[in-house]
Amino acid sequence: MRFDHDTLPQRVRFASGAAAENLAAEISTLGASRVMVIAGEAERELARTIAGNLPVAHWHHEVAMHVPVAVAERARTEAATHGIDALVSVGGGSTTGLAKAVALTTGLPIVAVPTTYAGSEATNVWGLTADGRKTTGTDDRVLPRAIVYDAALTLSLPPALSVASGLNALAHCVDSMWAPRTDPIDRAVAGEGIRALRIGLPLVADDPTGLEGREHALYGAYLSAVAFASAGSGLHHKICHVLGGMFDLPHAQTHAVVLPHVLAFNAPAAPEAERRIAAAFDAPTAVEGLNRLRERLDAPTALRTYGMPGDGIAAATEAVLAAVPANNPRTVTPDDIAGLLRAAWEGADPR
Incomplete structure (x- = not known):
């Protein structure tokens, strides 16, 4: 090591x-x-x-x-x-x-x-x-x-926004598993962040006025940010920064929609990270774990819901390609990004 x-x-x-x-x-x-x-x-x-x-x-x-x-x-x-x-x-x-x-x-x-x-x-x-x-x-x-x-x-954060904000934190954790500067400490912190958010967010959704879920979610969000600050921006965050700046999309909801598509894209090429994420979700696979949680939370699914125009995919694809991290676990092509953005725009099932 x-x-x-x-x-x-x-x-x-x-x-x-x-x-x-x-x-x-x-x-x-x-x-x-x-x-x-x-x-x-x-x-x-x-x-x-x-x-x-x-x-x-x-x-x-x-x-x-x-x-x-x-x-x-x-x-x-x-x-x-x-x-x-x-x-x-x-x-x-x-x-x-x-x-x-x-x-x-x-x-x-x-x-x-x-x-x-x-x-x-x-x-x-x-x-x-x-x-x-x-x-x-x-x-x-x-x-x-x-x-x-x-x-x-x-406590006053509405349940739907709490879910989107919590999934934004979860995106920090997932991206930290393969970001440019990631290391074993980042991955350990990110894994604990995923576990805390996996426990906390359903509690928040079920009882928005309860402190137990809110504390788990806040603790998980902090860990997610600590991992992200050290590991740097991976593919997911590069995509979301482009979309947010180009189309003025809401930050948390954009991350919540894009995350499962990036995870499904990268996970097969990053087996160690995939196993860590799956274990944190207590699920057989990372993709299954995230999608179980998203279904449990009725998470946001489509970028078009938040104002992204379908004819903006081509321009966004070009901007994302210019920002893809060199060490992304999987080689990225224009067709890959265009397909990923199209699926996120439509709200297609990432599986």
């Missing part, structure tokens, strides 16, 4: 019902006195509830999917105008992503308070969108100094 593995420096505070207390402790540790709280309109009141006792110099509520460059520039201007010395993000991946965009150019520290299972809070990956193209990169400046996890904050 021979590999190099980097573990990102970050504190995690995980406790249901303790978001305000733990957030205050992190801001105190930073010694911040002029905080900018970033939260979308849907999280406006929640943000004030958990951050109301902080030294907030500015509340910022303009948040958009895929972090458009113009939105990021306005947030950066507000941070400079108000003399901000720390950022707090309260929300899902788009909110965390906007905080990262500000940190990318300012170096300001972030404390992330997730309300979904997006996982962005545990990575040093940033993304910005302009002119229908999403650009991503890695930079340690965007890694939140700390994460405040509170499963109670996810």
Whole structure:
């Protein structure tokens, strides 16, 4: 066994019902006195509830999917105008992503308070969108100094969105099994993430107000992001970044739809990864395990449902081919990608 593995420096505070207390402790540790709280309109009141006792110099509520460059520039201007010395993000991946965009150019520290299972809070990956193209990169400046996890904050997330967000986390795990920098530690963490999500998501679907399922899902989402941050973006994420930027598709649902098709494509060429995924699902095969879970959750199935035009497949195929990782376990051809995208667009059974 021979590999190099980097573990990102970050504190995690995980406790249901303790978001305000733990957030205050992190801001105190930073010694911040002029905080900018970033939260979308849907999280406006929640943000004030958990951050109301902080030294907030500015509340910022303009948040958009895929972090458009113009939105990021306005947030950066507000941070400079108000003399901000720390950022707090309260929300899902788009909110965390906007905080990262500000940190990318300012170096300001972030404390992330997730309300979904997006996982962005545990990575040093940033993304910005302009002119229908999403650009991503890695930079340690965007890694939140700390994460405040509170499963109670996810209770208001509707069951359907909880499922899509959880499957997005699951995609981080699956992609980490064969991503460009993957190693045995990444695969072990990803396997535990799959197991936790396999247990937690059905509990959330059955009882959206229960904390047990929410805690399992949040724990699994964190592990998925840790594995992904180390392993890098595999074929699945390259496809979804292209689709999200090109067609402004909802992030979580896009990942939920595309994942089974990428797994069915890559699994036969990656037997060790396939066995690990199958074991985490407690299923005879990886594909069967994922599809059992998706059927149990009534998961999203077709990209056309979320606004992707059928005549966009050709352009998306070309863009995906330019981004395919060199070490993908299976050789990728234009026909492969076009067929995969067509099946995901139609909602065909990946088996």
